[in-house]
Amino acid sequence: MFRLDSYAQRIGYAGPFTPTLDVLRDICRAHALSVPFESLDAIEGRLVLEDDLLFDKVVADRRGGACFENHTLFHRVLREIGFDVSFLGAYMWRPHHNEYSRVFAHMLLKVRLEDADWLVDVSFSHDTFIEPVPHAYGEFEQRGWSFRIAAAPGVEGGEGVEGDCDVVERRGADGQWVPLYKFGSEPRRVGEFQECLDYLSGPDSRSQIMNTLICARTLPEGKLTVINDLLITSRPGEESVRRLRDAEEASSFLDLIFEGHAPLSARARRIWRERFAQDGDRAAGKAPKPAAPAGTRAAPSAPAVAASDW
Numbered sequence: 001m002f003r004l005d006s007y008a009q010r011i012g013y014a015g016p017f018t019p020t021l022d023v024l025r026d027i028c029r030a031h032a033l034s035v036p037f038e039s040l041d042a043i044e045g046r047l048v049l050e051d052d053l054l055f056d057k058v059v060a061d062r063r064g065g066a067c068f069e070n071h072t073l074f075h076r077v078l079r080e081i082g083f084d085v086s087f088l089g090a091y092m093w094r095p096h097h098n099e100y101s102r103v104f105a106h107m108l109l110k111v112r113l114e115d116a117d118w119l120v121d122v123s124f125s126h127d128t129f130i131e132p133v134p135h136a137y138g139e140f141e142q143r144g145w146s147f148r149i150a151a152a153p154g155v156e157g158g159e160g161v162e163g164d165c166d167v168v169e170r171r172g173a174d175g176q177w178v179p180l181y182k183f184g185s186e187p188r189r190v191g192e193f194q195e196c197l198d199y200l201s202g203p204d205s206r207s208q209i210m211n212t213l214i215c216a217r218t219l220p221e222g223k224l225t226v227i228n229d230l231l232i233t234s235r236p237g238e239e240s241v242r243r244l245r246d247a248e249e250a251s252s253f254l255d256l257i258f259e260g261h262a263p264l265s266a267r268a269r270r271i272w273r274e275r276f277a278q279d280g281d282r283a284a285g286k287a288p289k290p291a292a293p294a295g296t297r298a299a300p301s302a303p304a305v306a307a308s309d310w
Contacts, residue, residue: 002055004080010059011035019082021113024120025131027081031074032122032130036064036257037216037225040267046201049194051076063264066214068193070123071107075190078120084112085120086187091165093179104188104196105209106181110135117185119149125216127170127223127234128180135166135185143220144236146171152182173239213275215268217257224257226250226268229276247277 004017011034015026035058041047047069054073057063065073071087078085090106093099109120117135121128129142139148152167165182172178201210216225222235231253232241244250251269258265 002051002076002080004077007055007059007077010062017081019084019113021118021132023081024078024083024111024113024118027077028120028122028131031070032218033220035070035123036261036264037066037070037123037125037214037218038064038258038264038268039066039210039212039214040064040264040271042066042197042201042210043213043271047197049190049197062261064258064261065123067123067125068107068197071109071120072190072193074120074122075109078109078111086110086112087190087193088119088183088185089188089192090181090183092181095178100179100182101209103199104193105200106183107193108183110185110187121168124180125214125225125227126180126232127218127239128168130218137166143222145234148177152179173234173237213268213271215254215257217259224253226253226257226272229272244276247273250276 008014008017011027011030013027013030015023017023041057047066049068049072051073054065054069055076058065058070058073064070075085075087086109088108088110089104090108091100091102092105094101106124111118111120111132118132119129119135120132122130127145129140129147131142133140133142133147133149135149137149137151139146141147148169148171150167150169152165165184167182168180169177170180197210213226213228216223222233225232226244229244229250230241231244233239244253247269250272254268254272255265258268
């Protein structure tokens with residue numbers, strides 16, 4: 001049974017349930033900092049976007065979820081509080097292919113409040129804004145990072161979208177603007193995202209996204225993300241991407257990502273070992289460095305970041 005008080009306890013929120021901007025901001029931040037992003041069910045099963053199932057998963061069982069799951073649940077939370085909220089579909093930027101995904105690979109929410117539209121994104125694999133922002137062109141800062149929303153007419157990809165899209169970009173530590181995703185302003189039905197999930201996991205899809213281990217945690221001072229055997233770390237003014245050296249190091253960062261979620265950490269560590277450690281290496285707790293998938297670039301070299309630094 002869906003209960004707002006149980007959800008609030010899960011994310012550590014003790015404020016009121018009134019449809020105001022302050023409440024929206026506080027609940028967004030609490031959810032983003034409390035519920036990890038993880039694709040474990042996508043790898044080992046089928047994702048189902050049903051409110052009751054997602055409540056059981058994230059709240060009752062204290063698990064995480066992917067963006068489609070977290071935002072479907074969060075949509076229900078905001079609706080119960082009294083917000084005017086709708087789903088938006090987004091096409092993720094694929095840097096190794098220099099294009100956007102061609103089906104929805106991300107979900108975000110739009111809240112109509114105080115005669116303005118506010119964008120909400122509490123679940124993303126990479127560093128993004130976690131507090132609501134006006135749907136308006138321009139730059140803004142959150143947690144030490146600069147973002148901007150800009151018009152993106154005529155950008156390739158996203159064949160199903162009608163009309164132009166807006167793009168969310170983030171300024172990297174090198175000062176360069178990098179797209180995160182583009183999205184249309186037309187409200188979408190949750191069933192459209194379920195169709196995308198079913199397609200991406202089906203035999204006719206060549207996408208690897210449903211077969212990719214993604215574990216991420218938003219922290220007050222940064223973001224930790226494990227994507228297969230890659231470790232991505234970001235703090236204001238610094239970020240790195242490198243290969244995880246072995247299963248022991250992978251376990252240390254997965255434990256950090258899933259702090260307070262011991263069963264999730266154990267499951268992620270098992271999947272990591274099964275996928276990236278060969279028979280001889282498993283016994284020694286070591287993992288080889290697998291070749292990069294076809295069509296991708298090798299991870300850039302970066303200074304080692306110790307789990308103890310976080």
